[in-house]
Amino acid sequence: MERRFLFFLSSLFLSFSLISLTHCSKQSDIILSQYDGSLSQANQLNRKLIVVFGADWCPDCRALDAIFSEPEIKSILDSQFVVMKVDVGQFDKNLSLNQRLGDPIQNGIPALVVLSPSGEIITSTKGGEFSNARKMTKEQVLEYLYKL
Secondary structure, three states, X not given: OHXXXXXXXXXXXXXXXXXXXXXXXXXXXXHHHHHHHHHHHHHHHOOEEEEEXXXXXXHHHHHHHHHHHOHHHXXXXXXXXXXXXXXXXXXXXXXXXXXXXXXXXXXXXXEEEEEOOOOOEEEEOOOOOOOOHHHOOHHHHHHHHHHO
């Protein structure tokens, strides 16, 4: 009886482990296919791709999102870029894309990676340049975009 119970518990644990791995793998596949789609769109439109890593719990991410919504900045983004937002959760989601793009979130979020229409990384905010977005002005974001 005890062996059956241990076998049952072991089987149950293995099942949950496989389900978790499958979920992570599917999540990874989804974000990578979204990335491929965004990159393809950028290539077709001959625009740069901005990948914005963030999370909805992050006040700096919400601040940057608000700045990106301001008319002057939104106009520039809409005319010159394709923007892809990536939710990193509690630094436990979509990490496959983060790794693929050189771990830009290592010094905080929001983190941006800008790619050419052909997919080459132009710049990345690995140094946490936007991780204090609450204190940034619209002009500072404009200056960053104009340099691209």
